[in-house]
Amino acid sequence: MPQVKHLFDAMPADRRRRLTELGHEVSLPRATRLFEEGRRADRFWIIRSGQIALDQRVPGRQAAVVETLGRGEVLGWSWLFPPYLWHFGAETVGHVDALEFDAPLVRALCEDDPILGRAVYRYVAETVAERLHGTRTRLLDLYGPQGSTAGP
Template identity: 80%
Template structure:
């Protein structure tokens, strides 16, 4: 699966500074619960090092891990689409360094700067499409008669 480009690289060069101005570097310890399915999505992150698992609740069982994210990947997109609620949960696997963004500030920036807003929506859409493709391949491996036919 192709890895999406870094968020800052996806922005027009003259807009990167505006986004960097509202970003903050964070260090998160191992086993930090970042968000829960169904709760308010008020932040998002670009992972710089470490890994974060995305999980989904399964009634009567432990949450099922659906994806693992790592370096330069976007963590969270529910903040961009009403009603701004997380669709999954997330937890750090080990220590994680990331760039954190306040969702409301980024949405305001996207509204006030259509060029930056278009770049942000495109970046998120490409990320979602890439992950959807990866999910399809994993489902074919699990349930397809011959698997996906793609080498791991």
């Protein structure tokens, strides 16, 4: 997790209220496909309960799950950076309750309110960095030398 555990913790209460007013509660059944890699990123979610698997297409194979997100985590960051296309796909693992946001509205709010915008961009940047670090660690676990010794 990033230094700030939740997006709302990254901002003053009045800004949190402004952002919350743009979200709406959604209830998603198991195996709901939220988005596909390469498609337009126009929403994001804060997960209230349940889990969502991020996956990546693998040619000739089933999509590979690269990470599973849960309570309190933000699903989606591609909505914040041009060209606003998803880098992964996402599907609910079980029932999920979340707060869903319209990305263009939140981007406009971030532009209009520099304090809120800075908090959102910083949180998302820290989240991306932390997830990249986690992915690197998983790749090293999968493909790094395991129990091998140097030399002939």
